[in-house]
Amino acid sequence: MPSVNKQSLREEFDQLKGKFEDLSNEGKISPEAIVLFQSMIMLFELLIAIFMEKKIRKNNRNSSIPSSQTGKDSTSTDSRTNGKGKKYNGVLSENTRTVETAQLAKVKDCKFCGEVLDDTPAIEYERRTKIDIIFEKVVSHVDAEIKVCPRCNMQNKGRFPEDMSGPLQYGSGIKGYVVNLLVAQMISLKRAQQLIQTLIGQVLSEATILKYVIQLYYALEVWEQSSIEQLLQIPSMHVDETSLRVDRKNHWIHVYSAGDITLKFLHPKRGLEAIEEIGIIPRYGGVVIHDCWQSYLSYDHCGHGLCGSHLLRELTFIVDSNGYAWASKMKDLLQVNCVIIAKRQSKQLAEQEYKKLQKRYRNILTRGEKELPPIPPKQNGKRGKIAKSDAHNLWERLKKHETAVLLFAKLPHVPFTNNRAERDLRMTKVKQKVSGCFRRSLYAKAYCRISSYLQTMANKGYNPLVAIQMAFSGQIYADRCE
Template sequence: MPSVDASSLREEFDAVNEHIASLRQAGKISGEADAAIGVLCSLLSILIVVFLEKTTKKTGKNSSIPPSQTDKDETKKRRNSGKGIQSNQMTGDNLRKVTVEEESTVDTCDGCGADLSGVAPSAHEKRVLLDIVFEVIETEVAAEIKQCPKCRTQTKGRFPDNMPGPLQYGVGFQAFVINLVVAQMLSLRRAVELVYAISGRKLSEATCLGYIQRLYDSLEEWETAAADYLLTCPALHADETGFRVDSKTQWLHVLTNGSLTLKFLHRKRGKEAIEAVGIIPCYIGVLIHDCWASYLTYSQCKHQLCGSHLLRELTFVVDSNNYRWARAMKKLLRMACHKVNNSQSGVLSEAQCRTIRQRYRTILREGAKEMPDIPPNPKGRRGKVAKSDAHNLHERLLKYEDCVLRFMSEPDVSFTNNEGERKIRMAKVKMKVSGCFRTERYAHAWCRISSYLSSMAALGYNPLVAIQIALAGNTADMIKSHHEYDQAA
């Protein structure tokens, strides 16, 4: 299929306009014909813009399709280099480790064969061998049963509280199974097979789902406390993505401040879902998002539009129509972002902000002249006038100037929403692995448990340890740990 060269198409159109202008100056065009030609040229210029946009391929660099191709976030507010206040929990030091020290002695000289058994070593060279031995610890408790010689009553000894039946699996065993299904995203069948290969015990899929349900129930108070904590954070990242449940598309909504993450499942994407979650309607900080219209309806909080999305859209405008204003705006936003990242305070001075805002407005003014005018809606015709992507982006940048540039003056506000997008990537991996959830019940369970594991990973906790903490009912202090982590960062 032949392609259209954008530069030659515009050159031809400009040449036609110049010829019409010369005819107009020579008085060879009547007033009625000149008005008709003006309308046709205006429509043709818009059609050229739209045509070039439609023929320009969208990629991860000039659009949000797909979000998983977002480049590494070099614009995120910097944190301390440490992995968290509990970083030792992630290294595996908390796991069982047996060290066997052996010594290789030297008794005879390799050169002359002399006896060296009584000679002190001058140095040591150490080598380490690491291996894993899978071991199942089986504890058997025998309770005595005695009959009273007086009243003939039988009395049985008490079993430990964690042994309510003839056979049960310990917290570590349950945590391993949950980790396989939720964190490692294995199917139930493969998780059961792996557990059997390691332990020799054949679990049923219903037993595995029962462990997941138990953890889901035990995290209810943690989720409530986490939602209350997010309301106190100065900035939040918000995002959403499609989630297949029972062969139908639902929506996974994510809210995070970087260290603490909450995921919620709802059948709707917009305001109904946001109201059901109940965090954003009560939030008064800065909400960082991708300009989804439902977020912008909440005026009690301030907004920051994702710079990565804006840069990709500007790249598409440059690729399709090569507008100078889009190229200049892209350069300005990148420059402002790097200035913020290189500043000691994480913000720019008032003079720097004022200069960037003036350049921002100048670029948009020049952009309005560079793009073709949108013709008015014909009388009697309802609806909005169709606009090109470039016009829509220009209007958005003009309308939401404060929301685009807020990162320059507030230290807790990031230029991008990449932090929120990262939190939903594992959900897309889950969909690729399993296709969908068969029941809504366990889809909700996956959201809550993965929220908890993601939040604990930010603090440096091994997922196996984090699950055991939750099953033991000791998650009350974890929110305080997030507060200390955020304060340190």
């Protein structure tokens, strides 16, 4: 298809429109023809707007494709938005051992004159260090005695430890390491088997590895319920959803994030049915930050904050496709106030400043309404909605949800973007690329709960391997650090 110069197309259309108005004013066109041509001009204006939008290719700069490639949100009060990963608290795994040795490099003689220096004391020492790891397999055998009682002639056997219920079992170190490979490091099941075989010289079956995953899934059930109750007390919460293939069918992972807590849930549906069954938003009274998904907006008992990053990308697309002045001004308005709030310790505008922001916001939308081509009225008997351009839809959304769009400037605990939820879901897509899909919903649910726990513990500074071993041993409940 040949390329189209959008500037020349609009100029040509404006010239034809101007000639029509001149002829109408001179009385050279009949009233019937004026009504007909005005309807055609209205229709062509709308078609040009839609055509220009279709000609502009969407990318991560002007749309949500992909939504993960977003910048740092400086308006957030969360200190973990520096983009360099989470800092760990230095807690080591329980089954680690450090062997440290020191060796002395003696000076026996002078390399310049040959003088013997055996009896000369050293004035100082320079140390160089080499750190290496050696994988050590620990095999513990327990031999239970079997004796025959001389009195009753009955056979007696010694008791085995509680964690040795069969002829062969693996310790918590192997369990934690395997789950860490599958969930935190997102290695495929086959590669995890090969890596374990390289380390211990023994192959763990798929059933054994998956059994460890399910054990951890059930061990974290109490932690998940406790985290939900903590999440409901936080004043603002990030929510989002993404698709996941389970048993060759499309499912959805719903994420709820606030403070240190990240919770993910699997459900076959994306909308209201899933939100109701998960049961967090129906019980929540704070501010829900999202990307204007209608299912979230149906809950009016809580506040709503719209992701400014999504809005900026959509405004960029409108400017690129149609060059509307209102979209460019709205984009500048949001960006400037985002920077202002980010530099303030209070993370909010003063009351008078917020009123000025509202006034400018409404003025831009008023001018935008005049700039957009009018929508033709719906004809009687016609079904469906009237076709609108992306610019019309965005303008209507900005006008309808003004409070939600500007809430970041009013409340200090409401950030400008929903990047937190998008970051928490990002690794789920990487896991799907590695695994393809989950064969059973139980394992997909286990992945959601375990990855939620690992992300939450990472926010608190715990390494995934340490966090997994804490969950297996029950230490997360003993230390009350859930």
